[in-house]
Amino acid sequence: MESILTINNLTKKFGYLTAVKDLSFTINKGNVYGILGPNGSGKSTTLGIVLNVVNKTEGNFHWFDGNTTTHDALKKVGAIIENPNFYPYMTAFQNLKLVCKIKGIDYSKIDEKLAIVGLLERKESKFRTYSLGMKQRLAIASALLNDPEILILDEPTNGLDPQGIHQIREIIKQIAAKGTTILLASHLLDEVEKVCSHVVVLRKGVKLYSGRVDEMISSHGFFELKCNKQDELIQVLENTKTFGKIKVQDNLVTAFLNEPMKSEDFNKFLFEKGIILTHLVQRKESLEEQFLQLTDNKQN
The missing domain is CATH 3.40.50.300 (P-loop containing nucleotide triphosphate hydrolases)
Structure with missing residues (x-):
């Protein structure tokens, strides 16, 4: 080129x-x-x-x-x-x-x-x-x-x-x-x-x-999650290689995907682990979210 x-x-x-x-x-x-x-x-x-x-x-x-x-x-x-x-x-x-x-x-x-x-x-x-x-x-x-x-x-x-x-x-x-x-x-x-x-x-x-x-901005996106067993949910996410960064703000858990995953498959996976979600939203990362992640990771 x-x-x-x-x-x-x-x-x-x-x-x-x-x-x-x-x-x-x-x-x-x-x-x-x-x-x-x-x-x-x-x-x-x-x-x-x-x-x-x-x-x-x-x-x-x-x-x-x-x-x-x-x-x-x-x-x-x-x-x-x-x-x-x-x-x-x-x-x-x-x-x-x-x-x-x-x-x-x-x-x-x-x-x-x-x-x-x-x-x-x-x-x-x-x-x-x-x-x-x-x-x-x-x-x-x-x-x-x-x-x-x-x-x-x-x-x-x-x-x-x-x-x-x-x-x-x-x-x-x-x-x-x-x-x-x-x-x-x-x-x-x-x-x-x-x-x-x-x-x-x-x-x-x-x-x-x-x-x-x-x-x-071609990441695999993320899930926004809420449930009544937040600690158990976080533990499952941290022990699953499908997920990378996990963010927790109040009672909302944001789990970033390392690989593609459908929301229905994810919901079934958690249900089989005894975790029932009260809130599940799947999103793609915007340039803004990528930018904020980049700058957050480089804070002095």
């Missing part, structure tokens, strides 16, 4: 603070990657390093085949890592003409990119009349002007209303469907689950998981 970006043992320290620690992952062509983590997890710092706006402390990274300088590679990258920065008194079209002039891009690209983000009919409107969502969509159009091989977005839906969030996510999906690789940083689990094919989970600058989103 063709590599777009390879990061090896990347570390960034700000004085005593380690923002990114020994981070390694590879982005391959044609996928949508999410860097997921709470605020302060090192997402923006990582993007800043690969875009040459933040100096790394240790480790290395290379774009494409590794034979291209970062300066030349960034000509094939589109990025939005700060708030959209356009002239408020100029129209959308005039602002993008200016971007084209700076980057040496033909003006003919402007209408095409405005159409992708749904702003073609508002191209003659001044930037100051745009809503926050429209401003963000114009920024995406600007980042697409050079037909980048990879589009990098830092918290692309931050501060937007539900309609604006939906519009941005749909645009990201459309761009990805045309073959552009996308890397986005987000603290929103929902965003990564709906938009991304791959995810890198960060906490305090440390990678907790890297891989496909569907593999991260």
Whole structure:
């Protein structure tokens, strides 16, 4: 698979603070990657390093085949890592003409990119009349002007209303469907689950998981259980290899499966052990539950 970006043992320290620690992952062509983590997890710092706006402390990274300088590679990258920065008194079209002039891009690209983000009919409107969502969509159009091989977005839906969030996510999906690789940083689990094919989970600058989103949430799920013999139930679960982690909160027992099991088979199994359930619900783990498990397991 063709590599777009390879990061090896990347570390960034700000004085005593380690923002990114020994981070390694590879982005391959044609996928949508999410860097997921709470605020302060090192997402923006990582993007800043690969875009040459933040100096790394240790480790290395290379774009494409590794034979291209970062300066030349960034000509094939589109990025939005700060708030959209356009002239408020100029129209959308005039602002993008200016971007084209700076980057040496033909003006003919402007209408095409405005159409992708749904702003073609508002191209003659001044930037100051745009809503926050429209401003963000114009920024995406600007980042697409050079037909980048990879589009990098830092918290692309931050501060937007539900309609604006939906519009941005749909645009990201459309761009990805045309073959552009996308890397986005987000603290929103929902965003990564709906938009991304791959995810890198960060906490305090440390990678907790890297891989496909569907593999991260392809566990066998869990049972939520209640019964009048809770201690006996827990003992049976702990002595059965079908189950892994067992959580107890008040009178609710959550048993995570190591292998597939139907609820009716489980109910029969417990009944034969003399345990009658008063509550039985089988669930699949969401990305949120996986994320919480990952971060719980890595608490300092």
